[in-house]
Amino acid sequence: MGSRIRHLLIIFFIQIWITTAQNRDGAALQALKEAWKNTVPPSWNVGSDPCRDGWEGIMCTNSRVTSIYLTSMQLTGGLPGDIGQLVELQYLALSYNPGLTGSLTPAIGNLGKLTNLVLVGCSFSGPIPDTIGNLPRLIILSLNSNRFTGSIPASIGNLKNLYWLDLTDNQLTGNIPVSDGIKPGLDMLTHAKHFHLGDNQLSGNIPPQIFHSNMSLLHLLLENNKFTGPIPSTLGLVRSLEVVRLDRNALTGDVPSNINNLINVTEMFLSYNKLSGLVPNLTGMNVLNYLDLSNNKFGPSDIPSWFSTLKSLTTLKMQNTNLRGQLPAALFEIPQLQNVDLSDNQVNGTLNIGLNPSSQLQRVDLRTNNIADFTQRLQYTIGLILVDNPICMESGVTDKFCSLPSNTTTSYSTLPNNCIPTPCGSGLVSSPNCKCAFPYMGSFIFKAPSFSSLGNTTIYESLRLSLMTFFQKTQMPVDSVSLMNPYRNLDDYLVLNLEVFPSGELSFNRTGILWLGFVLSNQTFKPSKDFNTYVFIAQDYDNFLSEVQVTGGTTHKSSNTGVILGSAIGGCVFVVLLVVAGVYAFRQKGRAERATQQSRPFALWDPASGSGGVPQLKGAKAFTFEELKKYTRNFSETNNIGAGGYGMVYKGTLPNGQLIAIKRAQQGSTQGGLEFKTEIELLSRVHHKNVVALIGFCFDQGEQMLVYEYIVNGTLKDSLSGRSGIRLDWMRRLKIALGAARGLQYLHDLADPPIIHRDVKTNNILLDERLVAKVADFGLSKPLSDANRTHITTQVKGTMGYMDPEYYMTQQLTEKSDVYSFGVVMLELITARNPIEKGKYIVREVKQSMNKSKELYGLHEVLDPTIGLSSQLKGLERFVDVSLRCVEETGNQRPPMSQVVKELERIMELVGLNPGTESSSSTSASYEVSGTDYNHPYSNDSLYAYSGGFLPAKLLQPK
Template identity: 70%
Template sequence: MISEIIQPLFLLIIFIQLSITTSQNNDRVALLALKQTWKDTPLKWNDGSDPCGDWVGITCNNSRVTQIVLTSAGLTGGLPGDIGQLTELEYLDLSYNDLGGTLTTEITKLVKLTNLILIGCNLIGTIPSNIGNLASLTDLSLNNNRFTGTIPASVGKLNNLYWLDLSVNQLTGSLPVSPGLDMLTSAGHFHLGDNKLSGDIPPSLFNSDMKLIHLLLDNNHLTGKIPSTLGLVQSLDTIRLDRNSLSGDVPSNINNLTNVHEMYLSNNILTGLVPNLTGMEALYYLDLSNNTFAQSNVPLWFSTLPSLTTLKMQNTNLVGELPAALFSIPQLQNVDISNNLINGSLDISANPSKQLEHVNLQNNLITDFRQRSQYTTELILVNNPICAESGASNRFCVVPTDVTPTSYMSPRSNCKSSCGAHLIQSPNCRCAYPFTGHFFFKATAFSSVNNETIYDSLYDYLKSFFQADASFVDSLSLSNPTRDLNNYLVIKLEVFPNGKKSFDVNEIGSVSSALSQQTVKPNNDFNTYTFIAEIYILGPGVAKSNTGIIIGSIVGGCVLVVLLVIAGLYALRQKGRAERAVQQSQPFAHWDPAGGTGGVPQLKGARSFTFEELSKYTGKFSETSEIGAGGYGNVYKGSLPNGQLIAIKRARTGSTQGGLEFKTEIELLSRVHHKNVVGLIGFCFDQDEQMLVYEYIVNGTLKDILSGRSGIRLDWMRRLKIALGAARGLQYLHDLADPPIIHRDVKTNNILLDQRLVAKVADFGLSKPLSDDNMSHVTTQVKGTLGYMDPEYYMTQQVTEKSDVYSFGIVMLELITARNPIHKGRHIVREVKQVMNKNKELYNLHEVLDPTIGSGSQLKGLERFVDLSLKCVEERGNQRPSMSEVVKELEVIMTMVGLSPDNEPSPSTSATYEGAGKNNSDHPYSNETLFAYSGSFPHLKLDQK
């Protein structure tokens, strides 16, 4: 009887034991598959060690893998389906690795997963439609990848989800509801901005049971009305619906949201009266700018919001006098109500806020100004009647030049010694390789980038955080606060290792995972954030290779053989080092004129890189680092050890034409240093490779932006600045470069825009220097781009500076029309001339103007701009202006529209070009339309999780 009971129990125990052993083996097999797929896995990831005991980034429970945290580990190679075998996995964070590939559907088998964090992994394809199978998820962070397709409706099954971040992707389609996002009543965060989502915001998306804190839908293609159901979500803290195409009235119950601190509804096409926000006493940042509201009286609630720090209402059709009490709100810092119908008297005399820094009221109808005698706030009253009166203060009636962003750094160190190559001094004056990245604060309580006191408080918090949780951190610094195109506050972070020059992989993972997991929580002044960790290059002596360390018992003659092999390898290595030393000191010692590259280039300041260096900086020129391809070759994105982003233009092997372009660009760009010309960092002429290393220009080509592919919208003012910047770059090449340079391929594809939309002329593969013997023209085979090519050059084969002027005239017409030079078989010059009528408003060009440029009074100076562009495209070169004349006329036009042309230095008035822009982290351009990159970074989020 007893045996009959014991036998089944014994068999059951054996079965359970076998099942456990099988599961453990499955985990091991899965991890080995990951190791096989990923490149450069950490040390000890080898077949002979125990993954649960030795492998960096792996956490186990009862020999089952429960966590994988490998952030900023330099992994590449995709995410294999084998990961679906790790059925006990609860936590997966692979952020800041250039994995590439798609998100495997096998991941939906990990039903115990609570945190899926894959930030900035360069993933493509669609989000798995059955993502809802991961019912235990509390954090789903897939932001800053390249996902396409729609948001899966099955996301509504994630009942435990608190954090949803799909921002900065290329997602399309409508917001899914019933089933979908409306079912996530426990979620605190919907971060869905910077995508291509379209359609209406469904009213059923919101309900009174929601606990939503952040609603971020900014910079999409959403249309229709803002649903009144939004007013039901009482828990909301931050609302970002800006930069969409939302229309109709703002819901009247919007002021029910009394807990909202920040609300952005700007850059839509909202109508009706300006909304009544009475009672929103927690509100400290409000932006309703650039909508089509009906003419509304200045709201009474302006002066009843006690927490207000920033009020932005430009171009909202407001009428009447501003209440003096508005400027007495204690925390008020920034008021922008420009381009309205504000009239009467401006009174800032009654106890104005001590924090008030900036008041912009230009383009209004103000006739009087009352102030205190010691008024120091920046006030702009340009284009108000008061400025037309005699004796008006020039101080308030002139557009101030852009304030240079603060050179803030905390803490400030006074180190006397300097560091070697690539090493950076810590605040404690120790030389090391810091972990570097950038915070992107999406909704700050303050508006000024020069608020050093508040940055100091952030530094104090971060310092205490790392001191408490990371003994391997010596010190840190914060620096370079700026505002990007999305008005996000960007701050650079550097973290330095303790007692050594470099962090190891485990330490880097600890620091970066703390940021990806939102463990860092500064105060509410900074609110929600994202973070990008730059590629970390390990310092000397820090092992990272996944090559196994083979240990065995070698006896007898085997020992001798091994020693001889080692000695031989050492000799070869020393020989290689010697050869590389020669290569660095004499990079063109083996330059081959017979290869079609001509004589040895004459360089000025360009740095020589070895092939191994550039291979390392680009992940061995992996497909995931490739950002473009053209006739010359491929272009790759990389990062130098100091964190600077670079773009590497790699010629195809055996390309004679490429060799000539290679030499030309090195020779010309090594001599050129100008804010409006893309900078050459260096080159590689090693192992039969020809590579150029440029700045990485964040926002890509003007062509891509005008076509709408980048998602960046350019109004008339920005287009004027871009035109002036590009013109100054060409003027520099023609007048101040030594020798003068004819570009020969000016076009919108070859004008790049950095993160501040500063124009940079690029691609000098076809350029020609003017010799001392002939300073007027160069006789050469006709080359260029159809539509931009000077007809006189085409006929005579003599290229002159006026050939660039003709091409620039085409660029100017393209700037206002956003059409290709040849559109439906018709040239852009002919199209403009055929519809132009100088006796009508805007020369009757409405039908050919780009609809996104603006209209009517917003296009002041456009007629003069058109006149200039048509002068540039005269058929005969001697009838065209010079680039210096073009620059001067563009400066006059900018002054007409109220912009200061001195925001960008002019070659004729400044000698500060040498070294300009050397610290920018921008990218270059090759001879095709290579870049459609919109400046996005791997984003994280900050709040109470």
């Protein structure tokens, strides 16, 4: 009996303790609510139990508060000591609330289970409390972009599990703390990957003992402080480092000779210091992308031999570094080189940029040197600056390089996604999907991007796509994202504005915003190494979706903003309905008169109707809707073979047994009668064995359909990805490349009028029964009239990854735009990779992997393993050369398709294949090896493959 009573008493006291703890959590949050001056989410006015009553931004486990996520909530006030009562708290994220002020309470040290403390972009001030070292589980500490003063607490060295330390953009002073056997220091953070301490007022020497071989640092950012003294030689012991920023300090002495031990560093900034001695030897730093040693006090140094050995360089900045001697031409041939700044030095002799400068090279600044001559072998399009050199004292062909270029700003903005932006009301913004909404906005600040070219649209699109992929995987309510206005600020950071648009609604609700703010402040989103580390600073968001509010015990769906917005929208809708009703009544008679003509296309195309007369067709038949309905079994699901932006594609059979593919426009995507007539007149003139033939069309009963020949083996994309099961060895890929090139050459040179395809990609190259390539899908094509034989200025359309960057920037479409896209197709043929895959662009990947001194240019790692053995890939190097010429940055550097065809024919001859003739009458048999006959794809057992080997074709037949 006594033991039973004791048991009940224990349970009773446990319940009391749990209830007391829960009450303590509730009381702490009530204190926060009061401290934040009633700027908390409205749901905090519901009930008194944050866990049970569903307070936004609060997450609980077993009725205890474990997470507070209140980013971008416009909170105002301080952080009271009551926060220390939430002893089960693991996440505290209050970023992007600039109204949060005052000191960071020492009670923060009571939160022994805290793993993430993220207070980015607030206005906290005063010293960082020493008690922050009492958080043994802390992994992420982000206090950047506040107003903290005083020194870095040495107690941070106690945070053994710390991964991310970011104290940038504050007003911190004093030295970097290191341990001395009694007190801790940052040298004890052996598991930390990130030391971000830049943009403060830290001073003194960088202590040598902070670096040692046991550290696992990736990013060391100490820029824009007041450090003095030498760079410690111990820095060379931290071989894990990838980014080093020591610029904009007052460092002195020689650069340590072992600096080139840092063979994993991709970005190094030592500029704007007082470093002396010789320019450091960086031999062996083979992955270095961005190097800036500018504006130091180096003694006279010869042009380093290691310049041209750093094959990953995109940017070399060594302004005012006392360099002398003649520059090697090999420097400018580094494959990814974009920007060279060697101004204010003693470079002399003859400048030779060579025959094959980097295709990415945009700017070479050699002003104020001693260059006496310039060997010009090419008409360079790079921004070469030779102002204040002896060569500019003579008149001649270098005159255009002897004046300072005008300041040009780089403009970039995400383009609409194949739609027309609609005008939006006040405060609303049109998204890339042309939907008006209130976006969540802010700025990415990238501290160490690997590139310097601001006009690289492909790399921005890669970032945008990776953002969308991230939001989709994390099930964020995001419809689309837009990036815009890149620029370099005074600290050489890349700043890029971001807009995130809500999905299915006019604006985000509070939950959507607080999660968006959290993942961007907590570094949950990881960009590619092209962009490296970043800070995101959000703007205020005050257009929250209507939310539940409680007033006087009554719950209703509303907010002041919502009421005003709803009233405005309702009024606008009412006015629009009145206008539409009037227009409808006015036009009703005309619609009735046209109803009959809708089902009689040739009547519509009568000269008297002003639509241009009877269509000039060459072999294309006009089908009725009922005919095509019959040929496709009433457009049955089993006959549906695909879909695209235009609509559905159906397989059909004509009465004579011929297979056809019918593209049926979906409702809402149809064109006017005149535009549709123009399109089919254009396509009916196209007749070539390497272009899919138009058999006919349907303009009947309000339908618009195009009827093509049916191509049995589907798209080249399907075969490269393995979906079709067709095995494409090197010989077959060569034939496919040549066939597709001939099809494009025909469109450019022989079609009347010439046609720019505008959407060349592996999905638009089809393979027939003999694997003959046929260019398809002319939905975006543009004819070249006599008035615009050189280019067409038109809205940018196409597929990202294949799109010509010059067309993207200028909106001037040329035949060379198709050449660029075909170059990407050629690279896809040998790699079987998507043009943009996991944030990596195929063109750049191939260029980075190339080494022309090696067999197959050293591309073994990027080649498709199913392409064949190395010994069988004869001519592959020349194939790569042609493809890279096609993807040059500017159109005038790319060959015409006629030249591409000739180059591919030479490669075919080199490998012992008969390339056939150029005439359209030649048959597909002319592509085959002499003596070989492929009557049908199923006759060759090796034609179909699977991942484990090759299967006989009969096993792939339906049972």
